[in-house]
Amino acid sequence: MANTLPPTYDRNGRHPLSPKVDHDEIARFNFLTNLNVHIGQRVSPGNRTAFDNRVSPKFKQETGRPLETRQQVRDAMKKDPFYQCWAALRRNTMEQRQQAGRHVVLRQLDDLIERAKEHNDGKETLKIDPSAEAPRYLAAVDNHCMPGSYYTEIVPDDVLAGANYETGLFVTTAGSMSSKGDGGGRSIVNFVRDRFPDFSPKRILDLGAGIGANTLPLASAFPDAEVVAVDVGAPMLRWGHARAQVLGHDNVRFIHSDGDTVDFEPNSFDWVQTTMFWHETSTSAIQSMMKKAYDLITPGGLFLNVEQPNFKPETSLFDQFTRDWDAWYNNEPFWSKLHVMDVFEVMKAAGFQSDKMFDGGTEADIERGQFQSWSSTVSRHKAEAKDSGDAKDNSYKGERWYLFGGWK
Amino acid sequence: MTDIDVNKLANAKSKGKRPYFFDDPAVERVLSITMAVATELAVTRERLDTVERLLEAGKSVTKANIDAYRPDDDASKERQQWHADYIARILRIVHQELEAVENEALNADPEKLADDFAAT
Numbered sequence: 001m002a003n004t005l006p007p008t009y010d011r012n013g014r015h016p017l018s019p020k021v022d023h024d025e026i027a028r029f030n031f032l033t034n035l036n037v038h039i040g041q042r043v044s045p046g047n048r049t050a051f052d053n054r055v056s057p058k059f060k061q062e063t064g065r066p067l068e069t070r071q072q073v074r075d076a077m078k079k080d081p082f083y084q085c086w087a088a089l090r091r092n093t094m095e096q097r098q099q100a101g102r103h104v105v106l107r108q109l110d111d112l113i114e115r116a117k118e119h120n121d122g123k124e125t126l127k128i129d130p131s132a133e134a135p136r137y138l139a140a141v142d143n144h145c146m147p148g149s150y151y152t153e154i155v156p157d158d159v160l161a162g163a164n165y166e167t168g169l170f171v172t173t174a175g176s177m178s179s180k181g182d183g184g185g186r187s188i189v190n191f192v193r194d195r196f197p198d199f200s201p202k203r204i205l206d207l208g209a210g211i212g213a214n215t216l217p218l219a220s221a222f223p224d225a226e227v228v229a230v231d232v233g234a235p236m237l238r239w240g241h242a243r244a245q246v247l248g249h250d251n252v253r254f255i256h257s258d259g260d261t262v263d264f265e266p267n268s269f270d271w272v273q274t275t276m277f278w279h280e281t282s283t284s285a286i287q288s289m290m291k292k293a294y295d296l297i298t299p300g301g302l303f304l305n306v307e308q309p310n311f312k313p314e315t316s317l318f319d320q321f322t323r324d325w326d327a328w329y330n331n332e333p334f335w336s337k338l339h340v341m342d343v344f345e346v347m348k349a350a351g352f353q354s355d356k357m358f359d360g361g362t363e364a365d366i367e368r369g370q371f372q373s374w375s376s377t378v379s380r381h382k383a384e385a386k387d388s389g390d391a392k393d394n395s396y397k398g399e400r401w402y403l404f405g406g407w408k
Numbered sequence: 409m410t411d412i413d414v415n416k417l418a419n420a421k422s423k424g425k426r427p428y429f430f431d432d433p434a435v436e437r438v439l440s441i442t443m444a445v446a447t448e449l450a451v452t453r454e455r456l457d458t459v460e461r462l463l464e465a466g467k468s469v470t471k472a473n474i475d476a477y478r479p480d481d482d483a484s485k486e487r488q489q490w491h492a493d494y495i496a497r498i499l500r501i502v503h504q505e506l507e508a509v510e511n512e513a514l515n516a517d518p519e520k521l522a523d524d525f526a527a528t
Contacts, residue, residue, distance in 0.1 A: 005488040010478050023475045027454035031447050034491035043499070046506040053509050078429075082505055085439075087429040089502075092440045095422075096447060103418035142422035149423070154412065331424045 004041060006033050006174040013179035016246045017115055017239075019104050019167055028100050033171045035093050043086050050082040051318050070320040074328070077321060091329055094145045094172070101168030102147070105160050113157050116242035126241040128234050129256040137282035138232065141331050144172075150210065150233030162211045162239025169213075178367045180247075184275050184306055185214030186365035187401045189221040192304070195360065201225050201271040205296060207259040207289065208232075208277040211240035212252060218273065219252050227252045228269075230262050260288040262296075270301035278307050278343075279327075279335040286341075290350035297408045303352070304405035311339050343404055352406040359404035446498050450491060457487055 009021070009029040021029070055076045059067050067073050077083045105112065120126050133139075134151040142149045150161050169181045177183040192199060202225055206215040209229035219227040231237050234256055241254040257263065259274075259281075272293045278286055293303055311320055320339070327336035344357050430436050458477045462469050479487055496503070508515050 005485060005492060008479060008484045008488060011484070023455060023458060023477065024451045027451040028447060030454065030488070031450040031491055031495075034488060035443075035447075035495055038492065038495045038499070042496070043502060043506075046502075046509065049506065050509050053512075082502075082509060084429040084431075085502055085505070087427075088436050088439055089443070089499075091427065091429070092436075092443055095440075096444065098422070099418050102420070103414065106412065106414045106417050109412065139423075141424040145422040145424075147417075147420035147422045154417065329427050331422055333424075 004037065006037050009033065009170060011179070012170045012175070013181070015243065017112070017119070017243055019108055019112060019163055021104055021167075025100070025104050029168075029171050032093060032097050032100060033174050035089075036097075036172065037174050039086070039090055039093060043089065046082050047077070047086055047322070048318065050080050051077065055080050055083075067317055070317055070324060073317045073321040074324070087325075087329060091145075094330060097168050097171045098145055098147060098164070101164040101171070102160070104167055105163040109155065109158075109160060112159055112163055113155070116159050116238050117157060119242035119245040120238055123241070123245075125245075125250065125253045126237065127253070127255045128237065132232060132234070132256050132258065134232055135258055135260075135282075135285060137285055137334070138280075141333060143280045143332055144326070145331050150231070150236050153235060157238065158235045159239040159242075161233055161235035162237070162243075165236065166211055166213065166239070166243070176364065176366065178365070180216075180367065181213040182217050183214075183364055183366055184401065185217035186367065187362050188214070188273065188275065188304065188306055188403070189217050190365055191360065191362040191401070191403050192302075193221070194362070195358075196302070199271075199302065201302070203269045204228070204271045204273065205230065205264070205269040206273045206275065207262070207293065208274055208281070209240070209254075210236045210277075212244055212254065213240075214275045215240075215252060215273075216244060216247065216249050218271075219249050223251075225271075228255060228264075229253065230255045230257050230259060232256070232258045260285055260292050262292065264296055266295050267298045269296050270298045272297050272301070272303050274303075274305045276306055278305060279332060279338050282334050283337050283341065286338075287346055287349065290346055294351040294408060299408055301408050302405060303347070303408070304403060305343075306401050306403045307338070309402040310341060310343065347406050352408065356408075357404070357406035359402070361400050361402050363400055450494060453490070453494070454487060457490070 009026045051073070055073075056067055059072070059076050067076060134149070138149060138151065146161070146165070148154070148161060150165075152158075152161065154160060166181060169177055178186060201222055204218055204222065204225050204227045206212070206218065206227070206229045209215045209231050210233070212229040215227060215229045219225070229237075229240065229252055231240070231254070237254045237256055241252075244250075244252050244254070255262070274289075274293070281289070290303075297303060308323075311323070315323075324336050324339060326332045327334070327339075344354070347357055348354060428436050430439075455474065458474050459469050461479075461483060462473055462477060467473055
């Protein structure tokens, strides 16, 4: 099979703040990246085969009726030995990636903290609020098996969560998030420029921005705009702010706050962006955050979100089961609720008008950086989507982004 | 150096009940340890590859040279291909089980075959 090898980790984008990775740490990341690709491309398709040839017929034989819900599919698949092995491998690989990334950062944590402080201390562009607390839904479970989640601080001025997130992203996505991990932000810019060529925002707010990897392309695209990145994880913001500074973005402000209680003047942003975190957010928090977002947007301003698309009526039960998998087994429980949420109803409840809402897709924009000569990048998600066997549902493709939003 | 236990923190459990997929959790534990050992063998193999390439280039094999080594495109692809081949080898049983699900004709029971062919 051609073009199925991911780039080696040494090709991943680096900046002056990047943790040192020694030879064996790179090799460990290389193995885990290849294992992710192998599981996605070679092992995952077997779930469909096991479902079609064994699980589904057995259910019908035992009950006299076909599988009718995604819950039934999950319960039936749980008993299948091939699925069991695939699931155990996949969960374990994620845990190994977390261990490997954390070890790289932890062994040099003092140095990383000191280097981040050089770019953070005394800067007006970073505001950490010692009284800010992680909301209950976030504190209840560590998303995608990342111990301590985004907000835990093990030492003063901690940057572990942010540095580990950035260091391991390449491994989990096999390079498909672009060489600076900013594939989402790059695609958002392409979408906005293509769809709304006259839009020229002066103030942009990115809620739940994490380390701001996907915020920086917005700041690059609109250099005259004031850009504010908000997140509830102090270690993400410390790392993200220092990272933005070394990458030459000294006009992006990083503010420590929960998205639905963030304190800005009403009608003060002409673009509020949320990127790939609805699936990590509880339904009630999404609802209150959208009300807040509507309040903050200027009349005529834009709200835009990028996520993987929700289920459609034609999404097969097996695909629903596959796409829910991370919710149950990769510590992302809210994703299951999001998959069946009517996001436009949520926007309407927040104040948006039906005739001013939209959705659409855009191709992933991958800056290959150091892996120019690699003819393709591969990701576990892409392989799983491609091999899910559901020809009717073309909405879920790992190399394409889904966006929805509205104008106030 | 801040007093932190690096290995303990690197190994930390994420919050949320850990799912076990096999009928017996002990199987999962063994698989997890086996894959970790497999990872470390791959790391050692990649280091050996670096040593070979340094020697081929007439360079001295020092820790500094090993850590500084960056494969060119051809070497990079060869090393990734080795990982892909290696993973395919160690997961052989998984792929054989999938073949068995794909093709029922591969699953004839030897005892039944012996009886069937004895009767013909």
